[in-house]
Amino acid sequence: MNSKERKRIMRTITIFDTTLRDGEQSPGVNLSFREKVEIATQLEKLGVNVIEAGFAASSAGDLEAVREVARVVKNASVCSLSRSVKKDIDCAWEALKDAESPYLHLFLATSPIHREYKLQMDKEKVKSRVCEAITYAKQFFSEIQFSAEDAGRTEIDFLCEVIDVAIKAGAKVINLPDTVGYLTPCEYAEMFREVIRRVPGIDQVRLSAHCHDDLGMAVANSLAAIEAGIGQVECTINGIGERAGNAALEEIAMAIKTRESFYKVRTTLNLKEIHRTSRMVSKLTGMFVPGNKAVVGTNAFAHESGIHQDGMLKNRETYEIMTPESIGLSESRLVLGKHSGRHAFKDKMVQLGYELSEGQINHLFVRFKELADRKKEITDYDLIALVEEKMVHSQDLFALESLQVTCGNKSMPTASVQIRRMTDDKTFFEAACGNGSVDAIFKAIDRVVQEKVVLVEYRIHSVTQGKDALGEVYVQLSQGELNVRGRGVSTDVLEASARAYLDAMNRLLRRKGHKDSTAERAVTTS
Numbered sequence: 001m002n003s004k005e006r007k008r009i010m011r012t013i014t015i016f017d018t019t020l021r022d023g024e025q026s027p028g029v030n031l032s033f034r035e036k037v038e039i040a041t042q043l044e045k046l047g048v049n050v051i052e053a054g055f056a057a058s059s060a061g062d063l064e065a066v067r068e069v070a071r072v073v074k075n076a077s078v079c080s081l082s083r084s085v086k087k088d089i090d091c092a093w094e095a096l097k098d099a100e101s102p103y104l105h106l107f108l109a110t111s112p113i114h115r116e117y118k119l120q121m122d123k124e125k126v127k128s129r130v131c132e133a134i135t136y137a138k139q140f141f142s143e144i145q146f147s148a149e150d151a152g153r154t155e156i157d158f159l160c161e162v163i164d165v166a167i168k169a170g171a172k173v174i175n176l177p178d179t180v181g182y183l184t185p186c187e188y189a190e191m192f193r194e195v196i197r198r199v200p201g202i203d204q205v206r207l208s209a210h211c212h213d214d215l216g217m218a219v220a221n222s223l224a225a226i227e228a229g230i231g232q233v234e235c236t237i238n239g240i241g242e243r244a245g246n247a248a249l250e251e252i253a254m255a256i257k258t259r260e261s262f263y264k265v266r267t268t269l270n271l272k273e274i275h276r277t278s279r280m281v282s283k284l285t286g287m288f289v290p291g292n293k294a295v296v297g298t299n300a301f302a303h304e305s306g307i308h309q310d311g312m313l314k315n316r317e318t319y320e321i322m323t324p325e326s327i328g329l330s331e332s333r334l335v336l337g338k339h340s341g342r343h344a345f346k347d348k349m350v351q352l353g354y355e356l357s358e359g360q361i362n363h364l365f366v367r368f369k370e371l372a373d374r375k376k377e378i379t380d381y382d383l384i385a386l387v388e389e390k391m392v393h394s395q396d397l398f399a400l401e402s403l404q405v406t407c408g409n410k411s412m413p414t415a416s417v418q419i420r421r422m423t424d425d426k427t428f429f430e431a432a433c434g435n436g437s438v439d440a441i442f443k444a445i446d447r448v449v450q451e452k453v454v455l456v457e458y459r460i461h462s463v464t465q466g467k468d469a470l471g472e473v474y475v476q477l478s479q480g481e482l483n484v485r486g487r488g489v490s491t492d493v494l495e496a497s498a499r500a501y502l503d504a505m506n507r508l509l510r511r512k513g514h515k516d517s518t519a520e521r522a523v524t525t526s
């Protein structure tokens with residue numbers, strides 16, 4: 001379908017963003033005036049159609065913030081929430097009177113429980129209040145939305161009556177919220193279908209969905225309402241909002257886009273701004289986005305397991321139904337970890353600029369898996385450290401097989417090593433005591449290699465961060481005129497020390513041309 005045909009066939013869903021109002025109702029979130037303006041400016045770039053900037057009557061600060069958002073935003077309607085009382089409507093007008101397209105969002109609860117306990121109004125009182133509020137607001141606002149709060153738990157006959165009153169009084173948009181996230185997608189869609197069937201003049205107004213996520217169905221319910229024929233969805237960035245939050249804008253937007261031929265609707269959103277907007281909202285509200293969150297979680301376009309990574313490398317559509325680029329992320333991530341396979345490992349090596357033979361890859365892959373068993377995430381720096389360590393080791397005479405250290409504040413540190421001689425594949429076992437664990441290790445290695453050296457320098461530092469960071473050890477050894485350096489990396493600093501020392505020994509032996517027949521005296525197995 002080309003874009004002209006798409007426009008002709010598909011209806012456009014109005015995106016009503018309430019991050020700055022319902023989103024701000026998330027416990028613990030309090031946006032400053034400046035922060036609201038910053039988010040609103042980004043929402044405008046994202047291309048939302050209505051920005052609910054706040055609840056002007058709730059505080060002088062919110063009134064000012066709504067006013068400022070309305071002054072700054074030019075390409076979206078700016079709206080304030082308002083109870084069905086004159087004072088709130090006056091505050092909303094005070095905030096919005098200079099706005100390009102002022103928009104009032106009036107609400108009154110309609111469900112039996114809200115009527116009886118919260119409002120203490122009977123059905124007639126609710127209807128007359130709706131009529132009075134809209135009639136009063138009409139003298140200021142041309143764009144009035146009426147929300148029947150807790151519509152989802154309202155008797156359908158009464159709901160139709162209230163909507164009829166609201167439309168006749170002049171509401172242009174009718175919103176039917178599932179305020180407490182109670183309904184299933186089928187029930188929510190059916191409510192809209194029923195209203196569309198029964199209320200006269202319903203086709204003259206825009207129907208809107210507003211869903212909460214108490215049972216994790218906010219997005220599914222919003223999409224079901226779209227299937228039922230509504231024209232607007234109310235949502236928040238990252239799904240933040242009262243209690244378990246609201247329907248997440250990015251999830252609705254990407255569902256509509258990815259399943260375009262199923263929903264047959266479109267939005268005016270600039271999807272490439274999704275990622276940026278999500279990050280901004282997360283930063284300014286302090287509401288962190290879980291890694292596995294759909295669309296905007298850090299893992300949403302990350303793949304760790306070998307089979308998935310192999311599929312991705314062959315054709316990304318094997319495991320991705322949308323592209324990271326479509327939401328403004330630069331690329332998918334193949335995260336190297338203990339579930340990864342050779343294909344992804346090799347690909348990463350190429351990305352890091354290493355041209356390695358199959359043999360080298362296989363060799364390195366073994367070290368990588370050993371490391372991955374100990375470390376949650378393997379960073380590029382870890383891999384570079386591994387390659388650098390391994391590449392120089394291809395002509396090594398000795399390789400560390402295992403290391404055991406015992407130490408304590410009341411005992412003498414003891415190290416035992418198992419070292420393989422590569423030329424004849426013999427394994428040597430040695431043990432030694434020392435002044436400290438490192439000293440004991442070095443002495444045990446000395447017994448295998450049988451070279452008299454002086455330790456000139458020993459340095460240790462961390463390659464990456466965190467408790468499981470790779471430790472990197474440098475040593476410098478001298479033997480007469482000869483000076484050699486060695487380097488070792490491991491999540492265990494003692495192992496890194498052993499590797500560094502043995503690396504230096506190997507270099508020394510290389511420099512000497514492997515002439516000496518060392519280690520013949522050590523205990524051997526085969």
Ligand SMILES: CC(=O)SCCNC(=O)CCNC(=O)[C@H](O)C(C)(C)COP(=O)(O)OP(=O)(O)OC[C@H]1O[C@@H](n2cnc3c(N)ncnc32)[C@H](O)[C@@H]1OP(=O)(O)O
Pocket residue numbers: 022025055057058059082083084085107108109118119120149179242
């Ligand atoms: C589902 C939703 O998200 S609705 C929006 C919820 N958001 C907020 O409440 C945030 C902003 N709210 C506030 O700052 C305050 O609640 C205010 C300024 C609006 C009102 O504060 P107060 O006057 O101290 O009243 P309070 O909040 O304690 O109680 C609410 C009153 O409004 C009434 N009320 C509730 N909804 C409506 C409505 N849509 N229309 C008219 N009256 C309403 C309640 O029945 C109660 O009335 P009462 O005082 O006669 O018992």
Ligand SMILES: CC(C)C(=O)C(=O)O
Pocket residue numbers: 022081107147148149150175177178179180210212
């Ligand atoms: C004010 C209305 C739309 C609301 O936030 C709700 O019902 O959840």
